[in-house]
Amino acid sequence: MNEHDMEKMASILVDGGNERITAIDGADVVIVNTCCVREKAEQKFYSLMGRLRIIKKRQGLLLGVTGCIAQMEKEQIMDRLPFIDFSLGPSSIHRINEAISSAAAKKTFLDFSDNGCTTPFLVKPLDPKGSIKTFVTIMKGCNNFCSYCIVPYVRGREASRESRDILEEIQGLAQKGLKEVTLLGQNVNSYNKGKDDLPFPALLEAINRIDGIERIRFVTSHPKDLSPDLIDCFGRLEKLCEHIHLPFQSGSDKVLRLMNRGYTAGEYVDRLNRLRERSPGIAITADCIVGFPGEDEKAFEDTMELVEKIGFDGIFSFVYSPRKYTAASTLPDEVPRDIGFNRLARLQGLQKSITIRKNRAFEGKQVEVLVENVSKNSEEDLMGRTRTNKIVNFRGDRDMIGTLVRVGIVKGYANSLKGEKLEIEGGIIC
Template identity: 45%
Template sequence: MKKRVYVKTFGCQMNENDTEKVLFLLKDEYIPTDNPEEADLIIINTCSVREKPQHKVYSEVGRYKSLKKKKPQLLIGVMGCVAQQEGENLLVRLPYIDFALGTQSFYRIKEVLEQLPKNPNPIVLTELNPNFKPPLVLPEESLIKDPERVTAFVTIMQGCDNFCSYCIVPYVRGRETSRPPEEIIEEIKRLVDLGVREITLLGQNVNSYGLKETGYPDFSELLNLISQIEGLWRIRFTTSHPKDLSDRLIKTMAENPKICHHLHLPLQAGSNRVLKKMNRKYTKEEYLEKVAKLKALIPDIALTTDIIVGFPGEREEDFEETLEMLKIVRYHEIFSFKYSDRPFTAAKNFTDKVPEEEKERRLEAVQKLQKTITEEIYQEYVGKEVDVLVEGFSSKSKDKLMGRTTTNVIVNFSAPRLNLKGRLVKVKIEEAGKHSLKGIYLQTLK
């Protein structure tokens, strides 16, 4: 009889993808459960990109301390970025955990579980190998959270070589390393065979895919190779570093019909002075030049971005430049955060910190402005006909369906029949909400 494993995931899409791989690796001994009370193994997959999610991790793990007292045979492990960052220090705050596996080491989960009964102490594995290549872990239908899902994530590379002064990623994910293209294509083909119609390619900087490896395609070539897979309808990718967004990639996005008209292009700040302190390696003028090229070749492109407010030394005039960039670019959505010190980073040692109440004020101002811009953009969809890939039932109403446009906007819509999951349909937009659109089904395209 198989044991049960409960996994709680914090953080980015790459963490979600890593969680799924762990479940695939454990498939012979464990079946997933949504109830930690009945689990024989609890794994917390962690994020440390910002301070807040790291605090959530300690709170989450603390909940299972009493569970372990009741069930001494229960195994508890931490994986991901906090495990990588803290290593042995985790055992000081969480002495009751059985293992901690870093961002490269979680692939050894089976080996670790086999060693635990013979090992009197918790096992901590956090080595970062600059030549690391993740092993191929193919999806299994029975272990996918939603066996009938339409969309999926595929990690094509991990790590980062950019060393932005605020960012912990190079220290917890290691240096850039790209997966072999044939493995990526094999994984996507397996997902398509399982019914997936849209994939999102993941990497800390997908634009630099293959540039360090001999004989690999670059990212534009990889996109064209993936688009040849029959049964795959849509391709998305994230994240793109603006400095590496080439004219060739923009042209590929414009010419390849499978590539969605949405790009997440992190700006972080609108002031050249702040961008330089962040070590972002582009100016706002260079950023705007790339935005202009995108909009010229892909007129309906939807741009989203990340914004950090209150970076050390950010003056009021610097912040005003960020607000101005929001007005110029007109992003569909933004992800905005207050700056927080992260271990190992250069900015942690910067002395000219912005007071917390000022960071809060600036965050509110950014979000208020973007709310207005998003509402205006969404209103422009009203009356238009859009192609929607149906992902399932609407979360708001079980008699409506939901899906996304090529521009990654959620659409909830009425349809004469509800068995359209996994189909591409045309929808007429009748109403714009704050975070989604409402429409009515017109026809099934495929």
């Protein structure tokens, strides 16, 4: 979501006559787009700002802060970072040119306007020239108030973008040659809930009919909104990829209740079982928090058990860190940090063995790969992804970038698969 917001700001800035550069040397303006979902990201941000303060003084550049930390701190950000020139919350990024002009006239510009504001939906990201895939925002904000999460406070309540506008954008992307779209939102599967517009499964169906688009993905979903209609889309809509990212956060009902997640571990497993019945072989990834207040050893073992039972393709796992404003920050029974990190190491060790086992199961199989780029491992190799979102590296010519090819998998590793392109008489089979 943050990355996508940066693309939108870049689009407005380029339209305003600016040039995007990647090195700080020679920059007139530096914008730091921030995330405050985890404590570590916040700590990194403040340490970066310390370094940027010195560069700002040396180069005389303008320095601005956008994103969730800006929204969380609002005007108080100036107490901590009095040297910055402007700051905008996520709902105000469409005012970036205004912020820079004001700062250039030595007038600090701050805007943390109403989170219900949907103007940012109207801002299109930078033209994805030469890309084969991109993100498309379909909703923003969240109404769930999980007890540990700051998102509803900094991104506001749920607001869905009109389906007509989304479909027009995707048609335009298909005409530019893009093959894959990932629908983006804090809680995508509650898109248009209670509104008189297409519900999420119907939106998927409409995108599935757009010529030129080959693959559809979406992120992130909430387990309680994984409806039977959405489950039914898998296996029925041929462009919808067989992968879902479905955070479970804990395998303990006690902890899930404290987290205010709105489902039990059993209900989570039931939904995934139904999904697997509908789409056998679907890849499942998730997020998990360990060391949440009240997580005793038994609760942590429940999480380990759930991870074994589901056999996730991958997990993003973290040690809990309390966030300002959230209900969980006042909960008793804190778990000592060393115990939290020990549990994280155990969980990640288990998941790594499962991921390797699952990736090795691909050895000897053929997969469809959308070729994205030259591989980071070798100039002679290409990198692409399977429909299940596995990274595949294989030897191939650069003119295959942007095409769908069939690849035979020869080796499964922890983070990727190694493949060989399959050739038939007259060309590569697709």
